[in-house]
Amino acid sequence: MEQSSRLKIVVARIETGLKEDPRSEKVLGVEGARDYLFTKRVVEWIYKLVDPSTVGVQNFEPLLLAAWGHTLYRWRIPREKYPMNTVGYHQWRSAQSALSADEVDKILREERCDEAARRHVRELILKTTFPQDPDSRVLEDADCLAFLEMKIESYLDEWDEPKIIRILKGTLEKMTPKAVELAKGIVLSSDANRLIEKALT
Numbered sequence: 001m002e003q004s005s006r007l008k009i010v011v012a013r014i015e016t017g018l019k020e021d022p023r024s025e026k027v028l029g030v031e032g033a034r035d036y037l038f039t040k041r042v043v044e045w046i047y048k049l050v051d052p053s054t055v056g057v058q059n060f061e062p063l064l065l066a067a068w069g070h071t072l073y074r075w076r077i078p079r080e081k082y083p084m085n086t087v088g089y090h091q092w093r094s095a096q097s098a099l100s101a102d103e104v105d106k107i108l109r110e111e112r113c114d115e116a117a118r119r120h121v122r123e124l125i126l127k128t129t130f131p132q133d134p135d136s137r138v139l140e141d142a143d144c145l146a147f148l149e150m151k152i153e154s155y156l157d158e159w160d161e162p163k164i165i166r167i168l169k170g171t172l173e174k175m176t177p178k179a180v181e182l183a184k185g186i187v188l189s190s191d192a193n194r195l196i197e198k199a200l201t
Contacts, residue, residue: 006111007061013107014068021075027150035071038146043067045142048182062117063135066124067142069104070097101125131174141179144171148196149186156191168199 018036025034028041046067052060074096082088082095101122108118123129123136130136148171155164172180183196 004061006113007064010065010107010111010113011068013111014065014072014104017072017103018068020073023075035075038150039068039071041146041150042070042139042142045145045182046138049138049141049179062120063124063138065104065108065117066121066135066139069107069121070100070125070139070143072100072103074100097126137176141175144175145179145183145186147171148183148188152192153189156189156195161195164195165199168196172196172199 015036018039019033021033021035023034024031025037027037030037043064046064050060050063052064077092077096077099079089079092082092104125105118105122108121120135123133124139127136127140130140152164152168155167159167172183175183180200188196
């Protein structure tokens with residue numbers, strides 16, 4: 001599917017913002033800004049989950065824009081700003097999502113994007129329509145798949161096994177059956193695969 005010129009401009013602006021993330025890491029053999037690398041992989045998973053030629057440009061573009069923008073500038077809000085407990089964690093994530101939604105909407109307004117599309121992108125980033133909206137399920141699936149592929153290995157030494165299994169269970173329970181099957185095909189270490197199997201059972 002050929003992308004519209006406006007979509008290309010918006011994505012390029014979001015990419016520029018993502019590359020401003022001062023945290024650098026090497027993932028899957030590639031080094032770069034952390035949120036940029038993660039977001040690129042989320043977008044790649046979107047294309048594995050959805051065939052854009054079957055849904056049409058108008059329906060696919062908001063999902064694609066939300067995928068590109070859902071982590072934009074979230075590094076600006078450090079975890080330490082909120083209590084180091086479960087409530088604080090969710091407050092932190094909500095604040096990050098609100099920041100990303102606002103920044104993406106600003107770009108969309110400046111590029112004169114359709115109001116309905118802007119509203120849909122915002123809903124997807126804020127997850128206000130999850131899980132009822134099919135697009136919200138796709139974005140959540142892609143985000144979870146990228147997390148499993150790129151992040152879970154780094155937590156094996158940081159977290160104890162019960163915590164990892166609890167987080168994996170929560171992640172897998174949010175995913176559609178199609179995404180869970182895709183997750184089973186991700187190449188990970190034997191330890192990570194063992195824990196995923198335990199979480200699935």
